[in-house]
Amino acid sequence: MSNVAASLRPGDLDLYRPEALHDPYPLYAELRGRGPALHEPERDIWLVPGYAEAAAVLRNHREFVSGDGATYESALGRAERYPLIETDPPEHTRIRRAVQPPFARAEIEQLRPGIESAATAIVEQALALGEVDAVPSLAQPMPDRAMALLTGLVPPSCAKLVDWSDAVVRAQEPAADPLHTELLLEALTWLGQDGIPGLPAHCLGRLIMESGGTTGGLAADGPERLMTLASIWLAGVDSTGxxxxxxIDALIEQPEQWELLRARPDLVPNAVEELLRFEAPFRVFYRRTRAEAEIGGVTIPAGATVCAVLGSTGRDPRQFPDPDRLDVTRENARTHLALGTSIHLCLGAPLARMEATSMLTELTRRVARFERTGDPVRSPSGTMRKFDALPVRLVGA
Ligand code: HEM
Structure with a gap:
């Protein structure tokens, strides 16, 4: 045990401490140094901070199940489950097959013209303003446009959609505020009353709601179709934002990487992977055990809550040498777990990659550099690593 570990007090391993939320990386390094799986007694959760062990948990869906909840809050005792993320085979397989075909690369490729023209418009508008908060001006509008193109749903405003998407995640966190549950209900009500009736003729929303997906396998009775559409729609906003x-923040901090990207736009797709590795948007995903299981030689009891610390896996030096350095040329950047792996691998991954690549390509083309005009503000979310505000000046190329 290191000296740092020896001086730890109860609660110091808590991922949800405000200091650990602000800069989680020292805690993650400490956790990785302490073993493959650690019991955090205050919250009674098992933390899995290493790359290989977290990947093994995510790949072993028989022992580490999602059906009892994939977030901090257990789903046991809740009547409804989110149809993809909180289900296990065979139910998960049936639902995933029904919605997978529209996410095939060739299908998502058809959205490219719309995504690229959205990127151009977003960057042009920000450049015209010069000084902006990069969160509402650059980060959030792209997924807002992308999810409308994908699903056919046009929400009342980008800000409202972002609040709804944030609420889905926040409602399942330790410090959940009733406001988050209210916002989630507001989103589902809007979806049923306005969103679905207003869908255009051909879109993913109609495919799900009217045909039960490509296979027709989504149940017509009950909330399964609506909840599947809601899950896809809301999962793609806050995450990509x-x-x-x-x-943008990481590239301001590492200007030589920004310069490299401007000189070598062919590196942008790999830069997107490296940025996902460096700062995983989802800090954590959870699994539960129903019988005794094992992680890296550590016995996990039945009924345990197991936390794959995705944010830590990207900084594991056993997988990524010199992990605290952003390197857009890193060869194995794409092996990160920020989009999950195995059966729950992010359904929207091809779209998220296209959105980020289009935005970064457009920014490197038109923006010489970003200058900070104020202090960035980190979100207090214990799940999503993101900014609430990022004031910058864009200097045109
Ligand atoms: C950078 C953006 C994104 C990140 C970091 C991200 C991350 C993730 C991760 C880590 C998982 C796995 C969860 C688990 O193992 O329990 C996941 C699943 C999922 N994601 Fe994403 N996601 C992103 C964008 C999107 C987009 C754009 C969509 C929709 C268009 C989407 C829809 C989904 C869905 C439906 C699942 C559940 C899949 C299943 O359980 O089979 N995500 N995402």
Missing amino acids: ALLGNA
């Missing part, structure tokens, strides 16, 4: 905000 977080990636874009984190990316």
